[in-house]
Amino acid sequence: MNYNNTDNKLSILKNKLQNKEIGFYEAISCFLDNIKANKTLNCYTDVFEEDAIKKARELDIRANKGEQLGALAGIPIAIKDNIAVNGKVNSCCSNFLRGIKANSDADVIKRLKAADAILIGKTNMDEFAMGTSNETSCYGPVLNPVDNTRVPGGSSGGSACAVKIGSCVAALGTDTGGSIRQPASHCGVVGFKPTKGAISNKGIVALAPSLDQVGILSSDTDGVASVLKILSDFSKTHVNKLLNQTIKVGIADDFLFEGMSSDIANTLDRAKDKLTHHGVEFVKVDLPSFKGALADYMILSYAEAAISLDRFDGIKYGNNFGGDAAYNRTKGFGYEAKRRIMLGKFFATDSRYEKYYLKAIGVRRRLCDELNEAFARCDYLMTPSSLMAAYGLGEDVSAHKEIAYSDMYTVLANLADLPAVSVPFGHDCAGLPIGIHFIGKHNADFDLLSFAHILEL
Amino acid sequence: MEVTETLLKQVAKMCRLNFTEEQYRSLKDEFDRSLADVEVIFTIPTSFVAEEKIQPPETDDIEYSKLRA
Numbered sequence: 001m002n003y004n005n006t007d008n009k010l011s012i013l014k015n016k017l018q019n020k021e022i023g024f025y026e027a028i029s030c031f032l033d034n035i036k037a038n039k040t041l042n043c044y045t046d047v048f049e050e051d052a053i054k055k056a057r058e059l060d061i062r063a064n065k066g067e068q069l070g071a072l073a074g075i076p077i078a079i080k081d082n083i084a085v086n087g088k089v090n091s092c093c094s095n096f097l098r099g100i101k102a103n104s105d106a107d108v109i110k111r112l113k114a115a116d117a118i119l120i121g122k123t124n125m126d127e128f129a130m131g132t133s134n135e136t137s138c139y140g141p142v143l144n145p146v147d148n149t150r151v152p153g154g155s156s157g158g159s160a161c162a163v164k165i166g167s168c169v170a171a172l173g174t175d176t177g178g179s180i181r182q183p184a185s186h187c188g189v190v191g192f193k194p195t196k197g198a199i200s201n202k203g204i205v206a207l208a209p210s211l212d213q214v215g216i217l218s219s220d221t222d223g224v225a226s227v228l229k230i231l232s233d234f235s236k237t238h239v240n241k242l243l244n245q246t247i248k249v250g251i252a253d254d255f256l257f258e259g260m261s262s263d264i265a266n267t268l269d270r271a272k273d274k275l276t277h278h279g280v281e282f283v284k285v286d287l288p289s290f291k292g293a294l295a296d297y298m299i300l301s302y303a304e305a306a307i308s309l310d311r312f313d314g315i316k317y318g319n320n321f322g323g324d325a326a327y328n329r330t331k332g333f334g335y336e337a338k339r340r341i342m343l344g345k346f347f348a349t350d351s352r353y354e355k356y357y358l359k360a361i362g363v364r365r366r367l368c369d370e371l372n373e374a375f376a377r378c379d380y381l382m383t384p385s386s387l388m389a390a391y392g393l394g395e396d397v398s399a400h401k402e403i404a405y406s407d408m409y410t411v412l413a414n415l416a417d418l419p420a421v422s423v424p425f426g427h428d429c430a431g432l433p434i435g436i437h438f439i440g441k442h443n444a445d446f447d448l449l450s451f452a453h454i455l456e457l
Numbered sequence: 458m459e460v461t462e463t464l465l466k467q468v469a470k471m472c473r474l475n476f477t478e479e480q481y482r483s484l485k486d487e488f489d490r491s492l493a494d495v496e497v498i499f500t501i502p503t504s505f506v507a508e509e510k511i512q513p514p515e516t517d518d519i520e521y522s523k524l525r526a
Contacts, residue, residue, distance in 0.1 A: 209514045288501075295495040304513040306472065313473065326473040338474055342465070342484060343491055345472050348513055356495070361511060362503030398490065 008166040010075060010223035017074045024059040024074040028052050028118055031076045034167040035121065041143045043152075043161035045081050046089055047121040052076065055118045070116030072230055077112055078162040078171040081122040082129055083214065084203040085109050092205050093137035094127045096318040096332030106203020108172060108214055108231050115230045120168050123158030127334045128309065129179055129207045131155050132406050133391075136336045141393060145187060146432060150390040153183030156217065160187040163217050170218040170227050176207050177297050178385075178410025180215040181422035185385035185435025188424045190452075191217045192224045194445050196417035199231045208304035211297070211414040221423065221453045225446060234446060247451060249275060249438075250285035250378035255409065257387060259402035263428035264384045271382070271425050271436045271455060278454050285374035285381070289367045290412070296367065297411040299347045299360035306344030309337065368416045375441050380451060383409040385422040385435030409437055419445040423452045460488040 016022045035047055059074050079085055082092045084102035086109070091097040105113065112119065127136040134142040134157030142157040144150040145164045152161045156173030160183035163171050173180040175193040184191025193215040201214055216231070218224045228234075251272075272282060312318040314328025321331035333341070347356040374381065386409070387402045397403045413420035419442075422435035436455060440448030462481050465488065469476055476484060 292498045292501045295498045298491070299495055299498070300513075307513045326475055329473050330475040333474075338472075338476075339484070339487055341472050341474065342468055343488065344513075346468050346488070349468075349471065353510075357513070358505070358511070359498055359503065362505030363498050363501050365505055366501060366503055404494075 008163070008169055008219050010169045010218060010220075010226050013075060013169055014226075020063070024056040024063065025053065027074060028056040028076060028120075031120060031167055034165055038145070038165045038167065041145055041148070041161055041165065042140055043124055043142050043158040043165070043167070044078070044121045045091065045093065045124050045139050045158070048088070048119055052118050052120050059116060070114060072112065072115040072117035072227070074116065074118060075170065076118045076120040076168040077227070078120050078123045078159055078168040079109065080156050080159050080171070080173045081125050082174055082205045083108065083172055084205075085119060085122065088122060090122075090205065091138070092128045093125045093139055094332065094334065094337070095138045096312050096314070096328075097205075098138060098319065100319065102203075104203070107200035109203065111230050117230075121162075123156070123162050123171060125158055126155035126179075127337050128205070128305070129155040129174055129176060130305070130336050130340055132178070132182055132403075133393075133397075134158065134183070135393065136334050138334065143393070144390045147390065147430070150392055150432070151186065153186035153386075153390060155179040155183075156191075157183045157187075159217050160184050160189055160191065163187070163189045163219060170216060170223050173215055173217055174204055174207070175213050175215045175410075175414065176211045176301060177414050178407040180217060181410050181420060181435070181437060182386050182406060184217050185422045185424070185437075186390035186433065188433030189217055189219055190221055190224050190424065191215070191422045191435075192221075192228070192449065193413055193420050194228065194232065195419045195443050198234065198419070198443065198445055199228075206308045208301040209308065210304060211301055213414070220456055221421070221449045224421070225449045228445060228449070232445070234443070246279060246281050247380070248281050248283050248378040250283055250374050250381045251383075252285050252287045252290065252374070252381075254287045254290040255383050257405065257408065259387050259405060260384065261388050261402070261428065263389065264387065264434060267426050267428075267434045268382075268384055268436070275454060278457075280454070283378050285377055287367075287370050287374060289363060289370055292363050293367060293411050293415060294405060294408045296360050296363045297407070297415060298343075299356050300364065300415075302340045302344030303348035303357055303360075304344070306341045306348065309333070309341055364415050367412070371412070371416045371418070379441070380448065381412075381439040383437045383439075385409065385437040389428045389430070389432035389434055413439050418442060419448050421448055421452045423455045425455050460485055460492065
């Protein structure tokens with residue numbers, strides 16, 4: 001049996017396992033082989049080969065005995081390296097935590113284990129989830145599986161790549177400003193950030209706690225929904241996919257940006273045509289404060305990151321490099337982390353607090369008010385997932401405005417605690433995947449996934 | 458606001474980070490660029506007034522005792 005990119009869907013694997021067309025051990029061996037065959041992409045920091053095989057053999061025995069298995073029995077799931085798995089290294093891809101193992105499971109891991117999922121490994125990421133290219137990892141960059149000369153996006157680039165190559169059928173990531181949705185878009189998979197709090201964050205290493213959210217990547221919206229059912233406590237987990245009433249999608253002139261590539265703009269038009277064909281109605285909404293969303297995100301996330309990372313000193317927490325706290329922190333953190341810590345401290349302390357941090361809180365509230373007004377007129381908002389497709393490894397971000405602005409659409413959902421999803425929809429002229437991004441109302445997570453499924457038809 | 462090397466050294470001390478003189482020059486460019494980027498928020502009218510000082514939240518999401526050196 002071969003799990004390639006076209007049939008790497010959770011529902012297909014689940015059916016084959018349930019119908020005993022394939023055994024658990026046989027299936028997991030295929031995924032482990034895929035990991036080995038794609039090692040050069042560098043998407044895993046640790047592969048749990050022994051544990052995965054042990055779990056698969058256990059499931060084969062239990063299935064043969066006729067025992068009731070969990071809802072995700074035998075489904076291989078990869079875990080971002082900032083989510084604690086008991087007994088496994090939880091390094092956040094930073095030298096500061098390299099080699100340090102977690103002594104307990106994150107809440108999401110407890111739920112996956114209880115559902116009999118198979119944890120297949122930890123995935124590479126930007127250091128402490130700080131980045132949009134996966135180039136700040138202490139383990140080196142992840143390569144984009146579609147074009148190896150390009151970035152996979154970040155910070156959950158390893159998770160997106162792991163799904164795309166068929167080494168797992170779903171992966172967990174974390175999303176603070178687009179860290180699941182942007183790499184999903186660049187790699188051609190579905191990336192979903194739930195409503196803030198819908199999935200427990202307990203057991204992740206925080207970057208910016210008011211914005212962080214554990215989320216899910218998979219090959220399709222159905223795969224995401226299957227994992228979401230296990231990880232969340234939503235009572236409504238099934239939505240009739242037949243549209244009984246007119247769905248309204250909001251688009252805003254404020255979303256137009258001069259740096260948007262023509263490929264992205266054309267893809268957006270094609271998505272609009274497809275949705276219109278399925279009876280969706282488009283309405284114009286106003287989000288005048290959208291122009292400040294990225295700047296707002298920058299101030300708030302950097303300020304929170306400076307505090308979250310303040311505890312790492314190599315004495316009490318993190319690796320000791322043989323000096324005092326300043327020496328250890330200087331050695332332990334990479335440049336991007338240090339840059340954000342410096343700016344975050346600058347924005348949030350004493351004389352700058354009112355000017356920057358308090359103002360940013362005010363702008364966040366205004367953005368939330370404007371989004372509430374927009375959602376009074378529509379069910380979903382639609383934007384591109386990113387301003388451009390995956391860019392080249394080693395690009396100078398500061399020299400390209402569109403790269404620096406790549407999170408401008410995704411940060412909205414984090415600032416307003418809303419669910420959002422990136423769905424692959426076509427390619428640019430170079431054959432690189434492009435994602436369409438939808439934002440939904442609070443707690444309408446399953447509705448959102450069901451709606452986004454239209455683009456997969 | 459003008460970002461000076463003296464200011465950056467004060468911030469670095471608060472952050473418990475060391476930088477070389479060359480890195481400070483590079484950081485100054487980063488600060489200048491970032492502060493220019495965030496200027497846009499001052500064009501957005503807000504009426505928010507904090508009754509008491511709000512601090513960025515600290516996480517309780519992980520048991521940090523389990524990440525000791």
